[in-house]
Amino acid sequence: MxxxxxxxxxxxxxxxxxxxxxxxxxxxxxxxxxxxxxxxxxxxxxxxxxxxxxxxxxxxxxxxxxxxxxxxxxxxxxxxxxxxxxxxxxxxxxxxxxNETYAAHNFSLIPHRIQKIDTLQFPFGNQGIVDTLLPDVDYDKLGYVLTTAMNDSLQKTRSLLVVYKDQIIGEKYSKGFTKDTRILGWSMTKSILATLYGILQYEGKINMEYKPFPEVLNITEGPKKDITLNHLLRMQSGLAWDEDYFKISDVTKMLFLDSDMSKAQALNDIIAKPTEIWNYSSGTSNLLSGILRKQFDTHQEYLDFPYAKLIDRIGMNSMLLETDLEGNYVGSSYGWATTRDWAKFGLLYLHKGNWNGDQVFSEDWVGYISKPTVNSNGTYGAHFWLNEKGKYADVPRDLYSANGFQGQRVFIIPSKEVVIVRTGLEEQSDEQFNTLIRDILETLK
Structure with missing residues (x-):
């Protein structure tokens, strides 16, 4: 007993x-x-x-x-x-x-959207797609590849879209999803945020060697004062950060507890000099969103900027960026758009910032974001992921991508004139993505 x-x-x-x-x-x-x-x-x-x-x-x-x-x-x-x-x-x-501070916040300001009524087909408009068959595409084989991927229940793929020479050559959706369904990009939003800095740079309003901590954050002493935008965009600031979604960590506390998500990373200790280590950090992206806000005189100008200068400018009319309680865009994680609009973002980069004759950012910006970051083992540029070291062994090395939680991807392959969008509910291994991309590219004669 x-x-x-x-x-x-x-x-x-x-x-x-x-x-x-x-x-x-x-x-x-x-x-x-x-x-x-x-x-x-x-x-x-x-x-x-x-x-x-x-x-x-x-x-x-x-x-x-x-x-x-x-x-x-x-x-x-x-x-x-x-x-x-x-x-x-x-x-x-x-x-x-x-949270307990919610009632004190004023959400009367919302972004002004300029969405032109157009008569153009995808990608420069939203009036359908070109139905011409390209002679160098094996459509039957491509259809089989996409259908096979969609039918694999373990992969939980929700949409697959392939654009070749500006034409949609393959498009599949799982039950309950269509071309009009907005899908959360998670960390693909980081690449959207980085592009906003590319636009500011192209307009001559900022440069990547700008040191924001003294001016924007009033940190004038210690190693933090030497951190540049370049260091932040490349995740090599040296600031401590724990990016673990399965425990109480820096990232989960920021996303699900903080009213102002732009502060979490800035408050952390610096554990290495800039460039000494590479440490992936959603806090860094939201810090960048807060720094971006400081570039404008009013909150309204900040709210309008992503839409006027990028999103609505290239017809990503479905896209919406969510904010935190303080009205900062959650640039780390909360960008929503249809699969076709995510593809438009990839095409903007495929065309080196030129959208139907409108130069959105400098051609040199593409080289900047796709240049490997020190200590990232060739896998990371500036808020974009790379294939420089052949992570996807059977895929061109010039591939770079916007990546998000649960396997959200926008793959950009300049040498093949291809953009591939995959959204889903399950992270894919490098081997799975390698096979998918390889098989798609093999349908191009």
């Missing part, structure tokens, strides 16, 4: 300790679930039940129960009734997680 009591006591203590150490995680779990549910329902117009049962069927997140409040355009989630979090949706700004 004593042995049984002792065993039960140990189990009880174990459960109490497990609850004590994991209770804070519930805040992050319910935060993720409520935010993702609100964005998918009100921004992407998807079914709440499917988001809860399919999108949230992942470790820890599946413990959350999410509910939508249609009238107030909000969503709540909790874990076994504990740690309820609420996200609210604002047209033009997306969904934002609330």
């Amino acid at each position: 004593k042995k049984i009591k002792w065993t039960l006591a140990v189990l009880l203590v174990g459960l109490l300790l497990a609850g004590y150490f994991n209770y804070p995680k519930l805040n992050l779990i319910s935060g993720y679930a409520s935010k993702n549910l609100a964005s998918n329902v009100f921004l992407a117009h998807r079914d709440a039940y499917l988001v809860n049962t399919i999108d949230h069927d992942m470790p820890l997140i599946k413990l959350a129960k999410g509910e939508v409040q249609t009238e107030s355009k909000s969503a709540t989630a909790s874990v076994f009734g504990l740690m309820e979090r609420k996200a609210v949706y604002k047209e033009g700004l997306g969904a934002v997680l609330t």
